[in-house]
Amino acid sequence: MTAPLALERQGAGWRLLLSGDWSLTAMPGIEAQLQNLPALDGTLVCDWTQARAPGISPAWALLRRLAETCGDQPALDVRHTGNPPHFLQLLQKLHVERHAAYSVEAPPPTLERLVGKLGRWAVLQGWHGRGVIVFFGRIATVVGEAFRRPQALRVSSIARHVYETGITAIPIVSLIAFLISVIVAYLGAQQLSRFGADIFVVDLITIAVLREMGVLLTAIIVAGRSGSAFAAEIGVMQLNEETDALRAMGMSPVELLVVPRVLALVIVMPLLTVIADAMGLAGGGLLSLINLHIPLPQFMARLRESLSPTTFWAGLVKAPVFAILIAMVGTYRGMQVRDSARELGRLTTVAVVQSIFMVILADALFAVLFVQIQF
């Protein structure tokens, strides 16, 4: 196989003999050869006689390299002979246009760039914080308006979301609450039976499930199921300009899309939590019966003893708060989607991660608060 280009002296100037396959397929080989081209001056004759099936891309690479090797000043006079390809004229025209269009912009120094980056990040965070507050305000406005104008609450829409986020979530919430409480009871029994304190498994289950696990598990499942769905649904509507269409028709996307989801979740979360609590206790009761041979009446009696009046409510009161957090993060991230499919995926992920984080953070604050007020 012959080398795609050979450089030789011709009188005072140079002669570049192009040979072999010069189509796009041979581009990798041609590219490597072009890298080795030395700096030239004077005249250069490109001989295309032996170039087979010349492609426009390799020809462009050749022109670019020739322009590059002789720097900004076109000290090289290039001529083409031997039936040069028909598109050479086009390429030469493009080359001139390229030169005219380009203004070389030096990248700013490192420090400046870093400071700029930091500044942009700070400003972005500021905008972001403002956006969250505005968003919360819009939701509050719609809910407030509903007292004067009840049709601002889209009842049919709320009902749909109650069904989708609530009713259809019952099986998975029940199953997970049941299984987790069985696991906790089993591990608890292992430890407590060493002290002969088997019966305290009931206390463990009751307090863990009612105060923390029921509501937290429900929140995490709902964040994964519905928080992501909220973000994705609204995000796709953003991409299809559906939200813009609503605005243009004088309807508020917050009223139509966001508030029904938030309210539906506020309704659904306490109910799901009650179900999770019940299933958790059932799981604990079953394990106590099978593993610790505590009959059901004894389990119930011990359960009633271990309950303080607030235990159940300490769990349940958190549910609406978690619901608001999950629904707001999901819908807010959905409303942020712009431009591309990748944004949609990214913001859906962010919605789930952030809402789970917020739920756990809020749960920690509740724990501290309840200890302080001895609830």
Add this chain to the structure above:
Amino acid sequence: MLDPHFNPVIRVHGLHNRFGAQVVHDGLDMEVQQNEIFGVVGGSGTGKSVLLRSILGLLRPGSGCVELYGRDVESLAASDRDSLVQSYGVTFQNGALISSLTVAQNVQLPLREHYSLSEKTLDELAEMNLLMVGLPPDAGAKFPSQLSGGMIKRAALARALALEPKLLFLDEPTAGLDPISASAFDELLLYLHSQLRLTVVMITHDLDTLFQTCSRVGVIVDGRMISDTLPGMLKNTHPWIQEYFHGPRARAAEKEAAHG
């Protein structure tokens, strides 16, 4: 290997396509010669896009055969299929640029897939293709969502040209463009057609584009195709063709083409 000089470039014979009870193509024949710009027209729902999808192999036709460069598309070996796909460029109606990549990365996408080239060369080639379709060099760094409709069509054309195809399929290249951008696109197409010696198959509803650029036209009526040169088509007596080419819009476009 494919013979790039085979004539006719495209031959569709007895194409039948149906969706449920709805017959779209009923024995459609079509031939596209080397180096012509072939316009495909037809009413909405007559299966222009279905025809394109059948030719590209995106849709398996009910029956009939599609030959590109004299080779039956259905019975090609996998390696021949690859070289066939690389031998044509396609632009879709809405550009179909990958939204998570910049314009330059979109243009480089097929090059990256099929050839191992250095980043520098890839940048140069992206730049060439963008210049070729008349986009400013700084458009390469932008994302598709930052471009106007006309620029998206041009960027899609740049991507279609990246593998140096000799055959170009354009699906409604000027739809949704203002008349100035549309006629600039027509000029660009004619220029590239002459400079790169392309064969172009173009689905279009734009009568101006049709009169300005196409050397032959194929009209889909009653599930079949009637192909002719433009003057020949104007004399055709089929009622739909009469209405299409002699309606008020067509007369205006015709007049303009005659003067231009």
